[in-house]
Amino acid sequence: MTNGDLEQVLGWRNHADVRRYMYTQHEIGLEEHKRWFEHARLDSSRHLLVFERDSVPVGFINIHEIAQGGIADWGFYTAPDASPGTGRLLGEAALCYAFHQAGLHKLCGQAIAYNQRSIKFHLNQGFKQEGILREQYFDGQQYHDVICFGLLATDSPVNI
Template identity: 65%
Template sequence: MSSLTKPIFSIRVMTADDLDNVLAWRNHPDVRRYMYTQHEITLSEHRGWFERSSLDPRKHLLVFEADGTAVGFVNITELATPGIADWGFYIAPDAVKGTGQHLGRAALNYAFQTLRLHKVCGQALGFNDRSIKFHRNLGFCHEGTLRDQHYDGENYHSVICFGLLSPEWQPTI
């Protein structure tokens, strides 16, 4: 790709062929340290998670691509209340700067346009300044702080809660 060519971004349903990439990203120390579960996930655990999640119609496992190359993962889980979902995501640790914003916009377009959701909810550990800024930049509203809600085995951390309603979302063309 030349510097004059605009990259093509897309989002698609995750397949078993994506397991190795997604596991490698998830287990990378720069990603894992911001997760609720911080141990290194085994391939067997990962496969079991994928098999269970793939059978659950409320779970949408997605891969984000730049120019046809997988560079990120998104998990959208519909909750018991119709039209409401939680999301989680991460990008490949070696992804080009700015990839996260493109992933976020593509995932939210998918959530609101394809899945027809009313609201997407997100959470960030209180020390994850990049994720907090990321949510705000995408238009999410801060809906609350769960003080000392998460224990990582050594310390308690607050959880910052965000929400974005479909009428608030400004889709990309």
Template identity: 60%
Template sequence: MNNSTSPVPYIRKMTRDDLEQVLAWRNHPEIRCYMYTQHEISLSEHCDWFERSSLDPRKHLLIFEVENVAQGFVSISEVSFAGVAEWGFYIAADAPKGTGRQLGLAALNYAFDTLRLRKVCGQALAANVRSIKFHLALGFQQEGELREQYWDGEKCHSVICLGLLNTEWQVARKGVCK
């Protein structure tokens, strides 16, 4: 009988020591192609973003780890004092299968249990079917579509808006954490 336990995922605050790793993930072509800002970000631009964001108490820049190895990045930005936030995330291109799901579970637990948010909102370009399915599998509801909302320099893209209430997460996580 195997008594080994599965690795425990962990969310921690991002530090300056994480900057180069997070930048490498963000600039990876498979990540960048689904972002609103699709150019390759320079280190100085990335450092400026980190410095600005770190000063804003409504922004939570987080690193997702498994067995003390950073595997992904999560941003949770509180947009109102009513407990509503927007999130964004990405994982390392070489992360093991299932890492995204683990990141989602850990980040949502952090958002609702630690930050005590009432609602987490996400957006995905309509062409990013994988992200939309990911959100829905975590219990998010599609709340709308912003038609031809984003111009990438060549064509317009619609944006899918998704939302998850704390009360919905308390029910959904029992199913997705199995």
């Protein structure tokens, strides 16, 4: 991800179909987004990636190494108007990057329990459900469980 990607990624992130599944659900302004990016891009434990399909940007991936030994969290989303199958391809590319380029041992993900697409996505990518954080997320009106996933490099279905 570069400065040139900021406005497009922000547009995707602020789209109602993406934002409703995020922990931070307010519309993010450009200045807030720029501050986040300036901080995140200087953090060597973060991998900020724009996924392209046929040389067109169609998704964002954030991999954050959180512990020694190659343990990382990830977050991602596709452009709201991305064609069917883009999410699967983004996932495969992200796993390939995480395990083969970044050399990670484990990738962890979370999904708010009402985000059935993300839950199904993680399972289809080979992740195992590792737990449920009960009533972990408060959306301002009610609490929601958070589903935790993990995928070890040795279990990844993605090969080079």
